[in-house]
Amino acid sequence: MEAIWLYQFRLIVIGDSTVGKSCLIRRFTEGRFAQVSDPTVGVDFFSRLVEIEPGKRIKLQIWDTAGQERFRSITRAYYRNSVGGLLLFDITNRRSFQNVHEWLEEARSHVQPHNIVFLLVGHKCDLEPQRQVSQQEAEKLAVAYGMRYVETSARDAINVERAFTELTRDIFELVKRGDITIQEGWEGVKSGFVPNVVHSSEEVTKSDRRCLC
Amino acid sequence: MSDNEHPATDLQENVEGHVPKEPPPASHSDSSHDTQSDSSADVTPTRKTRKRPENKPPPEVQERPETASEAENASKASSQTTVSQGGWGSWGSWGKSLLSTATATVATVGQGLSQVIEKAETSLGIPSPTELSAQMEKEEEADAPSSSSEGNTGEGDGNVLGSAMGMLSSSSMGMLSSLSSVVQSTSKTVISGGLDALEFIGKKTMDVIAEGDPGFKKTKGLMNRTSTLSQVLREAKEREERQTAENVTSETEKKAHYGMLFDEFQGLSHLEALEILSRESEAKVKSVLTTLSGEELTALRDDLEQIKESFSLMEFDEEEVDDPEVDAGEDFLKELTDALKKLHISTTAERLGKARKNAFDRIMDMKIPTEAKQQPEEGSEQEATVTKCTVEDAHFSAITSLAELTARSIEQFHKVAEMLLHSTTEGVTALEQAKVLAQITVVLCKEVSMLSKKFTACLATIGSNEKGEVLNPLITGVFLEASNSASYIQDAFQLLMPVLEVSHIQTTADSSH
Numbered sequence: 084m085e086a087i088w089l090y091q092f093r094l095i096v097i098g099d100s101t102v103g104k105s106c107l108i109r110r111f112t113e114g115r116f117a118q119v120s121d122p123t124v125g126v127d128f129f130s131r132l133v134e135i136e137p138g139k140r141i142k143l144q145i146w147d148t149a150g151q152e153r154f155r156s157i158t159r160a161y162y163r164n165s166v167g168g169l170l171l172f173d174i175t176n177r178r179s180f181q182n183v184h185e186w187l188e189e190a191r192s193h194v195q196p197h198n199i200v201f202l203l204v205g206h207k208c209d210l211e212p213q214r215q216v217s218q219q220e221a222e223k224l225a226v227a228y229g230m231r232y233v234e235t236s237a238r239d240a241i242n243v244e245r246a247f248t249e250l251t252r253d254i255f256e257l258v259k260r261g262d263i264t265i266q267e268g269w270e271g272v273k274s275g276f277v278p279n280v281v282h283s284s285e286e287v288t289k290s291d292r293r294c295l296c
Numbered sequence: 297m298s299d300n301e302h303p304a305t306d307l308q309e310n311v312e313g314h315v316p317k318e319p320p321p322a323s324h325s326d327s328s329h330d331t332q333s334d335s336s337a338d339v340t341p342t343r344k345t346r347k348r349p350e351n352k353p354p355p356e357v358q359e360r361p362e363t364a365s366e367a368e369n370a371s372k373a374s375s376q377t378t379v380s381q382g383g384w385g386s387w388g389s390w391g392k393s394l395l396s397t398a399t400a401t402v403a404t405v406g407q408g409l410s411q412v413i414e415k416a417e418t419s420l421g422i423p424s425p426t427e428l429s430a431q432m433e434k435e436e437e438a439d440a441p442s443s444s445s446e447g448n449t450g451e452g453d454g455n456v457l458g459s460a461m462g463m464l465s466s467s468s469m470g471m472l473s474s475l476s477s478v479v480q481s482t483s484k485t486v487i488s489g490g491l492d493a494l495e496f497i498g499k500k501t502m503d504v505i506a507e508g509d510p511g512f513k514k515t516k517g518l519m520n521r522t523s524t525l526s527q528v529l530r531e532a533k534e535r536e537e538r539q540t541a542e543n544v545t546s547e548t549e550k551k552a553h554y555g556m557l558f559d560e561f562q563g564l565s566h567l568e569a570l571e572i573l574s575r576e577s578e579a580k581v582k583s584v585l586t587t588l589s590g591e592e593l594t595a596l597r598d599d600l601e602q603i604k605e606s607f608s609l610m611e612f613d614e615e616e617v618d619d620p621e622v623d624a625g626e627d628f629l630k631e632l633t634d635a636l637k638k639l640h641i642s643t644t645a646e647r648l649g650k651a652r653k654n655a656f657d658r659i660m661d662m663k664i665p666t667e668a669k670q671q672p673e674e675g676s677e678q679e680a681t682v683t684k685c686t687v688e689d690a691h692f693s694a695i696t697s698l699a700e701l702t703a704r705s706i707e708q709f710h711k712v713a714e715m716l717l718h719s720t721t722e723g724v725t726a727l728e729q730a731k732v733l734a735q736i737t738v739v740l741c742k743e744v745s746m747l748s749k750k751f752t753a754c755l756a757t758i759g760s761n762e763k764g765e766v767l768n769p770l771i772t773g774v775f776l777e778a779s780n781s782a783s784y785i786q787d788a789f790q791l792l793m794p795v796l797e798v799s800h801i802q803t804t805a806d807s808s809h
Contacts, residue, residue, distance in 0.1 A: 087540075124643075125714030128565035144565065153718045160572045270568075275537070 088132055088140040088275035092254055094247075095161055095199070097186050098171030099179040100150030103206045106237040107171065108147050111247050116238050123149040125157045133251050141251050142275065155189075162193040166263060166271030167200040167254050169246065172221075174205045174234065175213040180221065187228060197271060200257065201230050202250040209236035526567040529784070533559045552695035554777045561651075563703025567784075570710040570791050573717065577794035584801055596804075599727075600797050606730035607793045628652055631739050638732045640724040641715035643708070648740075651704040655697035655747055662690050662754050687759040691770040694751035695777055698744065702781040705740045709733075709788045716792075716799045726800035730793075737789040741782040748778030 096104045105123050110116055112129040127147040132140045146165065148158040162168075170186055172179040183203065190199055203225040205216065218234065225232035231249060235242040257263040258272060265272050533555035540553065558564060581600070588596060629652070632645035662685045712733070721729070752771050759767035 124711055125718070126569055128562040128569075130560075130562070146565070154714070157573065157714060157718065160576065161569070 088142040090255070090258065090275055091142040091144055091273040092167060092251060093144045093146065093165045093270050093272075094250065095146045095148060095165040095168040095190075096171065097148055097158070097168060097190065098150060098204075098206075099173070099176070099182050099186075100152075102150065102171045102173040102176065102179050103237055104150065104169075104171050105147050107169070107204070107206060107235060107243060107246075108145055110237040110240060110243045112145065116240075122151060123147055123154075125149055125154050126161060131247075133248055135248065135252055135255055140275075141255060143247065143251060159189070159193045162190050162199065163195075163197065164270035165194070165199055166197075167202070167250050169204050169250065170201050170230070171204045171206050172216070173207050174216045174221075175207055175210045177215040180205075180216045180224075183224065197269065198263070200250065200254050201228070202246060202253075203228075203230045203232045204246055205232065205234040207236060207238075208234040208241060209239045526564060526571055529555060529558065529564055529567065533564065552692040552773075554695050554699050554780070557696050557699035558703050561700050561703035563699065563706050563784075566703065566707040566710040567788065570706065570713055570788060573710075573713045574791040574794050577717070577798040581794055581797045581801065596801070599800060599804075602727050603730050603796055603800060604793065606727065606734055607790060628739070628743055632736060635732050635736045635739065636712075638724065639712065639716075639729050640721045641712065641719055643711050643715055645708065648701070648704045648708055651697075651700045652743065654700060658693040658697055659750055659754060661685070662693060662758065685758055687755060687762055687767060687770055690751070690755045690758050691773065694748070694755065694774045697747055697751065698774070698777050698781045701740075701744060701747065702784050705785045706788045708736075709785075709792055713792055713795045716795050720806065721799065721803065726796045726803065729799070730796050733789060733792055733796075737786060740785050744778050744781045744785065748774055 096108060098104055100122065105120055105127070106117060108129050109120075112131045126149065129145040129147060130143060131145070132142050134140050146161055148154070148161065168190065170183060170190075172183055174180075187201065190201070203221065205218070205221050218232075221234075222232045231253070233242050233246045233249065235246050237243060254263065254272075258265075263272060265274055533553075536553035536555045540556070585593065585596070629645060629649040632648060636643055636645055716729070752774050755767065755771050755774065759770070
């Protein structure tokens with residue numbers, strides 16, 4: 084049954100080193116919080132199914148990139164094949180917020196000719212007392228770049244589902260409207276396979292079977 | 297063979313990224329290394345002189361009366377050719393295992409196999425199926441056009457395959473036996489062509505043979521080798537997903553699909569990322585070579601040539617056949633860890649060790665209920681829950697374990713590539729690293745081979761009361777996926793070559809400044 088999903092979206096997760104990218108992804112895909120985690124080397128991979136509407140599943144393939152500068156040249160190669168991304172900063176680390184702009188520039192310049200839908204994530208929101216970036220400030224920046232803004236905590240499992248699901252829904256809408264199309268040789272969006280025979284009425288009905296052309 | 301036939305397309309595909317448009321330096325292609333000449337233009341690994349890991353089927357399968365004599369013939373042939381060409385011997389064994397199990401399952405899988413063999417034989421330019429089968433067994437009548445026995449792989453695939461569909465499966469045995477005798481008596485180039493063709497038996501037909509799927513037509517363009525490894529695997533996975541989606545209601549729901557499992561373990565992603573790194577490194581090496589001249593250029597070329605050699609001379613120690621009854625888990629991890637240490641980069645074999653442990657846990661889980669099992673009648677639903685392990689379960693465990701270990705192996709190579717490119721390595725040369733990586737590849741392939749032996753032994757025990765047509769395709773499937781796993785690991789290893797070359801160039805540049 085794992086094989087049954089409507090689309091596969093490839094998402095890339097970027098942001099300064101130590102803002103908590105891997106922890107956020109692990110919370111989302113494995114449901115747990117790793118107290119200690121080694122810095123990511125290059126890129127790592129995770130995947131999970133998300134049900135955006137009853138019976139409609141999207142498979143997310145998540146590319147977890149290293150924040151460290153030395154791996155930057157590796158990361159660049161991966162933007163092109165992503166349809167969406169989470170751009171993380173740490174709300175207790177002002178520097179990581181200031182670098183958001185730089186990350187966006189970098190992504191935009193390497194994603195050509197495609198587009199990436201980004202979601203801005205203010206991470207570690209459980210550490211309220213150490214907050215260095217206000218929510219209003221972050222929201223303002225997100226609006227300026229046409230992104231949504233969500234504050235999350237991997238440790239306390241706050242808004243983790245929401246961050247990924249909202250991004251997935253946004254991309255799904257764009258795909259439905261035809262603003263994003265499946266293309267040969269591009270891994271950002273792949274179509275899945277819908278069963279011929281369905282078990283229940285909640286499952287994808289015949290009329291929902293998409294034409295793959 | 298096909299590698300050489302499509303250099304243009306290969307090149308085209310590889311330059312798609314950031315490769316400069318300059319033609320590769322001329323001397324690359326006149327390097328005398330017999331099988332390496334096109335490797336500079338081909339990021340998809342060249343696979344001609346590499347040896348295959350030893351993989352013998354368990355005695356239960358191999359010594360079936362009807363196959364014993366053929367297996368013996370094949371073994372004689374392969375041992376003779378080992379003398380003249382090192383690479384053939386071990387492949388002979390892979391072929392042999394495939395062969396003896398396949399013969400036992402001709403009823404279901406023979407059709408697919410015969411087509412592949414015919415394909416292999418076609419590209420070797422050996423006599424047509426008609427002549428062969430007449431020679432081997434008079435009863436065979438194949439109508440494959442003898443004109444197709446030219447070494448032409450590009451066109452006419454449809455014809456060849458189409459007519460092969462009509463062939464009776466028992467001829468497959470005869471053909472492959474003759475194939476080995478032909479190979480034995482012909483030149484080196486033919487042998488490397490033959491290796492390539494035989495590799496296809498594993499690579500492109502895994503699903504077909506494993507599932508005994510006679511609907512072979514969809515695998516059109518069988519010999520099309522212009523695609524990258526990850527594309528091949530992705531296609532396989534997508535096909536399996538489609539099948540699974542189409543068959544949700546049938547009992548095939550729990551069927552083990554290597555490609556899908558491999559993807560679930562993130563093997564595809566790591567492979568794709570490794571391919572990207574390999575391609576970029578290759579472009580970098582090329583552009584560096586174009587900026588050099590004179591002595592500098594010659595020196596660098598010599599260095600790179602040496603590194604390349606380590607990628608073509610892989611030694612499988614055939615004497616040292618692991619006893620499948622001994623759990624050498626500690627050895628595996630220790631050997632890997634020690635080897636990785638010699639690379640002088642920070643990376644561990646932790647995840648590989650875990651994959652291996654998972655595989656052995658699955659084997660143990662299977663063994664306990666089986667031994668207690670008293671009356672393994674036809675496995676009905678109820679019994680399946682009581683005895684815990686059906687042959688399908690065992691097969692699923694085997695394929696899962698192979699997929700996991702292979703995915704982790706490729707992940708390991710991917711991590712090694714990342715570290716090689718993005719950390720300064722001191723106290724070790726790229727050449728030494730290449731040798732260590734070759735050694736790691738051997739360790740991994742041996743492990744795959746050993747796992748397949750253990751799992752098929754389990755399968756044979758659990759399914760001792762099953763009908764042959766149920767059990768044999770499952771056993772064949774495990775061997776095939778093991779053979780594929782070893783191929784993928786070796787292909788991933790080949791992807792590291794440009795990465796080491798770049799690493800070498802970086803180190804040399806660092807030390808000279």
